[in-house]
Amino acid sequence: MTRSLQRIWPIATNTVREAIRHRLLYTLLFFAVTMIGVAVLIASLSYVEGERIIQDIGLASIRLFSVGIAIFVGIGLIHGEVDRRTIYTILAKPVTRAEFLLGKFVGLLLTVWLQLLLMGLAFVGVSLLVGAPLDLGYAAALFLVGIELMVIVAVATLFSSFSTPMLSAFFTLGIYALGHLSRNLYFLGQEADVENVRRAATFLYRVLPDLETFNVSIQAVHGLPIPATEVGWAVLYGLAYTTALLSLAIYIFHRRDLE
Amino acid sequence: MTDSPPEIVRVDDLVKDFRPGLGLRSKRVLHGVSFAVREGEIFGFVGPNGAGKTTTLKVLMGLIRPTSGRASILGCDVGEAGFRQHIGFLPENPYFYPFLTGREILRFYARLCGVESSLLAERVNDLLALVRLEHASDARLSTYSKGMLQRVGIAQALIHDPEVAFLDEPMSGLDPIGRKDIRDIILRLKAAGKTVFMNTHILSDVEMICDRVAIIVNGRIRYEGPIREFLREDELRSDIVLARLPSETSTELGERFSATLQTVGETIEVQVREGQVQGFLEAALGAGAEILSVTPNRVSLEHIFLEAVEEGERADARADRGGEGTS
Numbered sequence: 001m002t003r004s005l006q007r008i009w010p011i012a013t014n015t016v017r018e019a020i021r022h023r024l025l026y027t028l029l030f031f032a033v034t035m036i037g038v039a040v041l042i043a044s045l046s047y048v049e050g051e052r053i054i055q056d057i058g059l060a061s062i063r064l065f066s067v068g069i070a071i072f073v074g075i076g077l078i079h080g081e082v083d084r085r086t087i088y089t090i091l092a093k094p095v096t097r098a099e100f101l102l103g104k105f106v107g108l109l110l111t112v113w114l115q116l117l118l119m120g121l122a123f124v125g126v127s128l129l130v131g132a133p134l135d136l137g138y139a140a141a142l143f144l145v146g147i148e149l150m151v152i153v154a155v156a157t158l159f160s161s162f163s164t165p166m167l168s169a170f171f172t173l174g175i176y177a178l179g180h181l182s183r184n185l186y187f188l189g190q191e192a193d194v195e196n197v198r199r200a201a202t203f204l205y206r207v208l209p210d211l212e213t214f215n216v217s218i219q220a221v222h223g224l225p226i227p228a229t230e231v232g233w234a235v236l237y238g239l240a241y242t243t244a245l246l247s248l249a250i251y252i253f254h255r256r257d258l259e
Numbered sequence: 260m261t262d263s264p265p266e267i268v269r270v271d272d273l274v275k276d277f278r279p280g281l282g283l284r285s286k287r288v289l290h291g292v293s294f295a296v297r298e299g300e301i302f303g304f305v306g307p308n309g310a311g312k313t314t315t316l317k318v319l320m321g322l323i324r325p326t327s328g329r330a331s332i333l334g335c336d337v338g339e340a341g342f343r344q345h346i347g348f349l350p351e352n353p354y355f356y357p358f359l360t361g362r363e364i365l366r367f368y369a370r371l372c373g374v375e376s377s378l379l380a381e382r383v384n385d386l387l388a389l390v391r392l393e394h395a396s397d398a399r400l401s402t403y404s405k406g407m408l409q410r411v412g413i414a415q416a417l418i419h420d421p422e423v424a425f426l427d428e429p430m431s432g433l434d435p436i437g438r439k440d441i442r443d444i445i446l447r448l449k450a451a452g453k454t455v456f457m458n459t460h461i462l463s464d465v466e467m468i469c470d471r472v473a474i475i476v477n478g479r480i481r482y483e484g485p486i487r488e489f490l491r492e493d494e495l496r497s498d499i500v501l502a503r504l505p506s507e508t509s510t511e512l513g514e515r516f517s518a519t520l521q522t523v524g525e526t527i528e529v530q531v532r533e534g535q536v537q538g539f540l541e542a543a544l545g546a547g548a549e550i551l552s553v554t555p556n557r558v559s560l561e562h563i564f565l566e567a568v569e570e571g572e573r574a575d576a577r578a579d580r581g582g583e584g585t586s
Contacts, residue, residue, distance in 0.1 A: 011371075018356060091320070092346065095340065
């Protein structure tokens with residue numbers, strides 16, 4: 001186990017180092033911070049609840065851009081290594097394919113969490129500047145964005161383990177969109193008269209991630225309570241779903257010919 | 260009876276099919292490849308482009324799975340990862356993370372191999388010195404030339420002091436000095452008791468440093484054995500130029516000494532195997548011929564290699580025709 005970690009960690013830190021050299025990453029980060037700032041301008045156009053509008057737009061921007069960053073970097077995560085053949089020298093060392101994949105996953109996750117931290121700091125800065133209230137609800141909201149990002153990074157890693165960046169982007173975006181709709185699809189399906197439709201809706205809900213589990217932005221912005229059990233459940237769900245995705249990614253990647 | 264050294268690499272009846280795309284017929288790249296590499300030798304895996312050298316090496320490195328057959332290194336199946344602590348691999352035209360420096364990339368590989376922190380800096384410095392890259396060790400790899408990247412490739416393959424080094428076209432992209440440096444490194448590895456497996460198409464290097472070779476053509480092994488035996492078959496010939504040799508004698512001498520004779524104006528040019536030169540000259544002088552010149556002519560490995568390739572291609576064509584006839 002310790003030996004495995006000793007091999008996973010250099011791959012992870014190297015992935016972080018590679019990711020933070022992407023210029024587009026800084027562009028996305030710049031736009032995210034700008035959007036948080038622009039929220040002040042938009043709020044000034046409203047007569048009521050200016051601070052809430054600022055924080056609502058701020059949190060939405062953080063979610064949107066951090067997912068964008070995760071997908072942008074994640075889609076080429078494994079494919080790039082195979083395409084450039086950098087993977088050959090790594091797998092010829094005593095590194096298993098599972099360790100390599102986990103190293104890349106951890107590296108990307110650390111990168112998006114670092115970006116999230118920076119955006120979170122910008123959010124706090126703007127909130128303090130306009131005198132908007134800040135409480136633990138916002139911390140919980142940002143924390144759960146981090147857990148959602150973990151799932152998205154695992155999705156991107158899974159698709160990157162066997163398909164091209166273009167297809168990975170398409171699939172990951174699709175899963176992201178469906179993941180936010182899966183709960184509604186489930187409830188809609190249960191209203192149907194046909195048994196098979198109800199079953200299909202249940203099946204889809206079981207297979208697709210329920211990303212709304214990680215969305216407590218509305219409660220945070222409106223000062224509603226966020227129970228610790230809800231956060232705990234979301235964390236457990238995120239960890240379980242990520243583990244399942246990574247297990248599948250490892251299985252596929254292990255069987256793949258690296259031509 | 261002398262014991263031959265233990266086998267370090269064993270490949271048995273390896274077959275690999277590639278499917279070019281969905282719905283397309285698969286293409287067989289390796290047709291039952293078998294060979295063995297023994298401890299302490301420099302083994303040359305030689306073949307023309309597309310013969311299956313790199314595919315075989317990828318199977319050995321566990322990068323691709325064989326369709327059938329078995330390959331093992333140090334007694335372990337190549338699908339396992341444990342034995343890789345004892346092997347080093349230089350891929351063809353290696354590519355490394357361009358954002359790292361030479362020193363950083365070697366540190367990265369050393370950490371993957373579990374080189375102890377206390378030894379890491381010293382080991383990296385030793386390898387940088389070995390491949391003569393100390394001067395560029397702190398420059399980004401994106402600024403390195405192809406030859407410098409090849410040297411980094413050699414250094415990373417040896418960073419953990421492996422027992423066996425697998426080198427895919429190690430001289431590729433190097434200038435004559437670089438090639439000599441790499442040859443020296445390979446010979447130094449052999450002197451240290453290491454085993455070297457080398458994919459190459461540069462025959463002069465094979466001739467100079469390899470102990471044994473396997474020649475692969477169109478995915479089939481055409482020869483495996485000591486390089487000296489391979490060369491010995493018709494290694495040395497001599498070109499003899501004669502004058503005044505009666506035509507009936509020339510035919511008789513040609514048959515007797517398996518020599519090729521060609522009349523060029525007033526002279527006859529003869530090519531005869533080294534062991535037959537003395538006898539041929541005595542017989543020709545006895546028949547009244549005048550010897551104008553005798554030139555020892557070593558048939559190059561390249562010549563023999565090309566013959567082996569052509570013979571392999573002829574054999575494949577015959578096999579294909581046979582296959583068509585029976586289907």
